[in-house]
Amino acid sequence: xxxxxxxxxxxxxxxxxxxxxxxxxxxxxxxxxxxxxxxxxxxxxxxxxxxxxxxxxxxxxxxxxxxxxxxxxxxxxxxxxxxxxxxxxxxxxxxxxxxxxxxxxxxxxxxxxxxxxxxxxxxxxxxxxxxxxxxxxxxxxxxxxxxxxxxxxxxxxxxxxxxxxxxxxxxxxxx
Numbered sequence: 574x575x576x577x578x579x580x581x582x583x584x585x586x587x588x589x590x591x592x593x594x595x596x597x598x599x600x601x602x603x604x605x606x607x608x609x610x611x612x613x614x615x616x617x618x619x620x621x622x623x624x625x626x627x628x629x630x631x632x633x634x635x636x637x638x639x640x641x642x643x644x645x646x647x648x649x650x651x652x653x654x655x656x657x658x659x660x661x662x663x664x665x666x667x668x669x670x671x672x673x674x675x676x677x678x679x680x681x682x683x684x685x686x687x688x689x690x691x692x693x694x695x696x697x698x699x700x701x702x703x704x705x706x707x708x709x710x711x712x713x714x715x716x717x718x719x720x721x722x723x724x725x726x727x728x729x730x731x732x733x734x735x736x737x738x739x740x741x742x743x744x745x746x747x748x
Contacts, residue, residue, distance in 0.1 A: 574664060576671045579616035579630070584609065586627045587618060594654035600745040601652045607739050608634035614648055614679070617672055619655075619664055628656040631668040633676065633684065638706070640732035647734060648676060648723075650686040651745075669696050673721065682726035685734055687747070690716045697721045705731030709740075712747030 579587060587609075588602055595601035609616070612634040619629030631653050638647045650672065655664045673696065676684065685701055686693065701708065701720040708718040718734075740746050 574619050574628070574662075574667060575622055576617050576619050576629075576667055579618045583618055583627065587616070587630050590627050590630055590656060591652060591654045593656060595652070600743045601654070603743045604740060604745040605632055605652050605654075607737070608632055608649075608651065611737075612636070614681075615672060615675055617668055617675070619668055628659045629664045629668050630654045631672045633672055635681070636685070636709075636737075637735045638683070638730075638732045639735060640730060645730070645732070646681050647683045647685055647720075648679070648681045649734075650684055653686075653688075665692075666695070669693075673697075673723075677724055679723065680725050682723055682730055683720045684723065685718065685720045687713055687717050688719065690719060693719050701734070705729075707733035709734045709736040710746050714748065717748070 591605050592602045614635050615633040617631045618627045620627050633648045633650055635646050636649045638645045653665055698719040698721045700716055701718045702715060704720050706720055736746060
């Protein structure tokens, strides 16, 4: 498998992949479309070496963190998609590892996400509350809202992450 940055012409295939990966729920595709159009910082795709169809994608978008000293940007991994027939082969791990490595020089202090703590702990994600970060919504179970610090992180940075209203409107918040 080869991981590379998404190219503009990849978007239709990425959207199809996300819809297949999260079927029958449609909100992951709608969420990805909003992030893609409004706040994308990095999007990675995975494809077979033979330049076959896209089989994985990780999208990192920008969200505001409201701190006592004002607003600051953080990154959010949403969604992470793997084609059903390629699950269990380490592709999600490869996408997240590549993504976190590519984000090391960015100015944002954290990557946050909603997800299974057992899955994301292996990448260094911890409950966001351990960093003093508040969930964007009570709909998100406390352990599911997670963060990993990037090199730009400085101790004492705390605040509440804010989701755009659109995330709520499409039902993409919480379980």
